[in-house]
Amino acid sequence: MTNPGLRQLRVELGARAYPILIGGGLLQTATWPELIRGRHVLILSDENVAPHYLPLVLDRLQGKTVVTRILPPGEPEKNLGRFAQAIDDLATLKASRDATVVALGGGVVGDLSGFVAACWMRGIAFIQLPTTLLAMVDSSVGGKTAVDLPQGKNLVGAFHQPAAVIADTQTLSTLPDRELRAGLAEVVKYGALGDETFFAWLEAHADALLARDPAVLAEAIERSCQHKAAIVARDETEQGDRALLNLGHTFGHALETADAYGRLLHGESVAIGMVLAARLSAELDMAPASDTERLATLLARLNLPVDLPAGANPGQLLDLMRLDKKNLSGRLRLILWRGLGQACIVPDVDEDRVHACLANAAMERASG
Numbered sequence: 001m002t003n004p005g006l007r008q009l010r011v012e013l014g015a016r017a018y019p020i021l022i023g024g025g026l027l028q029t030a031t032w033p034e035l036i037r038g039r040h041v042l043i044l045s046d047e048n049v050a051p052h053y054l055p056l057v058l059d060r061l062q063g064k065t066v067v068t069r070i071l072p073p074g075e076p077e078k079n080l081g082r083f084a085q086a087i088d089d090l091a092t093l094k095a096s097r098d099a100t101v102v103a104l105g106g107g108v109v110g111d112l113s114g115f116v117a118a119c120w121m122r123g124i125a126f127i128q129l130p131t132t133l134l135a136m137v138d139s140s141v142g143g144k145t146a147v148d149l150p151q152g153k154n155l156v157g158a159f160h161q162p163a164a165v166i167a168d169t170q171t172l173s174t175l176p177d178r179e180l181r182a183g184l185a186e187v188v189k190y191g192a193l194g195d196e197t198f199f200a201w202l203e204a205h206a207d208a209l210l211a212r213d214p215a216v217l218a219e220a221i222e223r224s225c226q227h228k229a230a231i232v233a234r235d236e237t238e239q240g241d242r243a244l245l246n247l248g249h250t251f252g253h254a255l256e257t258a259d260a261y262g263r264l265l266h267g268e269s270v271a272i273g274m275v276l277a278a279r280l281s282a283e284l285d286m287a288p289a290s291d292t293e294r295l296a297t298l299l300a301r302l303n304l305p306v307d308l309p310a311g312a313n314p315g316q317l318l319d320l321m322r323l324d325k326k327n328l329s330g331r332l333r334l335i336l337w338r339g340l341g342q343a344c345i346v347p348d349v350d351e352d353r354v355h356a357c358l359a360n361a362a363m364e365r366a367s368g
């Protein structure tokens with residue numbers, strides 16, 4: 001990949017503001033090691049990422065006392081056991097308050113690292129070196145950190161902002177196609193929820209994105225991060241607006257939980273979930289059905305799923321949606337839209353309409 005040029009933005013959070021750098025080769029060229037104040041560094045990564053990129057990172061940390069923990073890949077590793085091990089690593093290092101945690105990997109490594117950093121001595125610095133498209137455009141920005149419990153995803157966590165996000169787009173060269181496409185679902189989300197111009201740009205550049213054109217990918221990442229950074233700056237702890245980022249996620253999380261075999265990636269279930277949110281909005285006469293079509297068409301061009309999986313059970317999905325963290329006092333609270341680029345929070349959606357929407361989608365799927 002050629003260097004598409006450095007792009008830089010900031011998440012404006014007063015004393016906790018931080019930069020996001022996007023570009024090819026940044027692991028080697030950006031000055032992120034200068035942000036590390038103390039001597040102690042814990043690096044968390046995973047077995048798919050570390051062989052490619054850990055040497056580059058270690059090379060930048062000469063003179064520091066570094067401990068590295070490399071996890072098997074996958075969401076099940078984002079658990080309290082791994083959290084305890086990483087805390088043990090910091091204890092063994094005799095890490096002081098000026099220690100730093102470095103996350104080198106996708107969202108799993110990033111969420112776990114951030115939570116470790118949030119908890120050690122009530123909060124130390126951490127640096128995000130995201131290596132998946134999804135982590136670059138979404139999970140590495142905004143300070144949501146967590147681990148999963150058997151009872152549900154992200155149930156134990158904290159808001160803890162990183163000191164910097166360094167998105168080296170060259171790392172995407174080894175990312176499997178399917179993971180890249182799953183990340184594109186979250187990119188489409190930013191257009192769908194608040195920026196029709198960006199959505200149209202994505203329509204025009206769908207082929208270039210799939211072909212991993214470096215400049216086009218870098219622009220998509222930058223524009224996504226601009227949206228994320230702006231929303232996080234307005235509403236850091238999700239008291240209001242930040243919930244819009246969950247477009248497609250209540251449906252999506254239900255699909256992920258119902259999918260006992262783990263066939264769907266997060267981004268894939270979000271793609272289906274966004275189409276369901278758009279369909280429901282149209283069925284509630286909030287939005288034109290033609291916008292649902294436009295969304296489904298773009299997602300399908302990006303080789304993302306847009307239909308309910310075979311055998312999906314509307315009643316079960318509705319039950320799972322009732323468990324969503326966004327619900328308040330037993331009301332179904334969903335992110336829907338008034339049309340492309342106009343997502344909105346609907347606090348009290350009629351469950352029968354949601355069930356009917358899921359049943360329609362299941363029926364259409366069955367009839368091909």
Ligand code: ADP
Nearest residue numbers: 048073106107108109131132134135171174175
């Ligand atoms: P996400 O960022 O999508 O939330 P993960 O952290 O689970 O999710 O990463 C998705 C998968 O991609 C994992 O199997 C991870 O090991 C792998 N992976 C992450 N980054 C890279 C990369 N740059 N090259 C190859 N594989 C990667």
Ligand code: ZN
Nearest residue numbers: 138186266270
């Ligand atoms: Zn998501």
